[in-house]
Amino acid sequence: MTSTRIRLPVPSAPSVAEGAGENPMPATPRASRRSSRLRGGPRAAVYVAAATTLPASVLLAVGIGSAGIGIIDVWQTVVAHLAGMPSPLSPLRDGIVWDIRLTRVLTAAAVGAALAVSGAVMQALTRNVLADPYLLGLSSGASVGAVAALMLGVAIMPTVAAFLGALAALTLTLLLARSLGPISPSRTILAGITVSAFGVAVTSFLIFWNVQGDSYREVLNWLMGSLAGSGWATVAVSWAVTAVIGIPLVLGARVLDAFAFGDTAAASLGIHVTRARWIFLAVVALLTGMAVAVSGAIGFIGLVLPNAARLLVGFRHRLILPLCALAGATFMIWVDTGARTLFAPRELPVGIMTALVGAPIFALVLWRHRSRS
């Protein structure tokens, strides 16, 4: 038996609300500080642009590389493979396009999407515009897991181990932050740095103890973030995890909105706060764990893109998350293309590139928040 809802009447009669009373509210003070949110057509245009830029980036980035294969040949090769026809290129060059470049570009896209979405979720959950899987220690925790699984021969897949490592690091960070007092952005970051430093030490120790000779460089490369080891297996893992996690995440995104004004406000809006928090933290750990297992610790993507997305489309995660995924994927494809071509034939770990771009932006965000807290 449900009773009818109270309808809020539209006050046509003068009400205190509209300032008709004896103390009228100031009409338009500081009206210049209006929001720059996109609505309607312009907003739709952003999504159309993001959704078309991603496949276009895949096609272009596949054509770029040091092997000197013409872009038309590259596209013909891709089409031939998709259509089940014989490749126009020699087996070696065909392998470079189909098995090396394409898998790398596709893996980069999934990793970028996963990291950007992770950042957006972390920021909503910790109510902290500076949160990022890298800064909060998740990436280093995932590295510990992945390296331990590889080096110690523990019989679990690197992805699963990285997930467990990320989850452990995240739990540690949040417990540490809470034990320092009421959770605040700066305390959370400090706790993240602490956990991160510890994770890096453990990872370094494991590597130092186990790795000899040439593989040192290889491991170091992965550790700093590199997509060089991509193949169809990493494409499958990264896309599967991103899709399986990402789609329900977007559908349940309103729950993230509810955390904007804190836990009590979220509870007052009908959210099971404890359960929601753990589900989202596990989701972030899974996405970050996957990204680290596939490509090492790549920082700052999760910090920069969600902040940019919020500026454009406002504070609704149903709008923020898809834009983060598309932009993160495109961004990562191009940063990685830069990493493998700028200093060819030498290759730069992509984590160095994202840090070079991301750290100054982080400084800018910090600087914009300087007056508060």
Add this chain to the structure above:
Amino acid sequence: MTAASAMPAVSAHDLSVHGLSYAVRGKMLVDDVSFDVPAGTLTALIGPNGAGKSTLLRLMNGALASNGEGAAVMLGGRDLLRLSRRERAKTVALVEQQSTIEFAVTVREAVALGRIPFRRWWAGAGDDRVIDDALRLAGAGAWADRQVATLSGGERQRVTLARALAQQPRLLLLDEPTNHLDIAAQLDLFALLRDLIDRTHLTVVVALHDLSAALNDSDYVVVLSGGRVVASGVTPDAVDADLIRRVYGVEAAFVADPGSGRPVVIFRRLGDVGD
């Protein structure tokens, strides 16, 4: 001595709080609180700092789970504590003291959060009318596109109120809503609450530590001290100088407001003798 005896008889449509308790590390913050008030009235929850007012409000809307045996918050014949979280959020709304936000959120976006209990994963917003009405009722319509972070304390209070109204509640709880308001804004707020009650038969419970405001603007008072109800009843009869001395530790004298004839309280420190 004032007691619960002054409370009116209540029907099934009224608000009936029963046996709410909350303990943290063995300390009772709210201790077996019960009271009844008619629907469509304004009840002031008063008591000194630490009396358990905020905790009680959070127990009433289910943001905290009561430790008490047989705890119930009956409204319109339904026990709010037995509703699903989502149904409860459509029935009771809480205006918190001061809510801070780190994100660049516009007023409209903040108020739209009040529609979250009404949304499903397959359905988007489509609540623009309710949000507009809530903004207007709370007197926040003029700032809809401004950033919450740029608003004053009083303006923010109205945004929080608008968010609560967007939940279309039958029971509205406010936690020290006058804390950051100047005197004109305080009077406006109570006029606004009265207006809402008249229009929608809303039931309002306001936690206040300002005793004068409570006596001026409420229909009923519930006095908390040390987590317990020490007095409750019709305003202003339920409160007298003896009670104020016990609860607040100050001397109080009542004089009639020359305009309305309602009693106004004047406070003195214990032991200070007036001239």
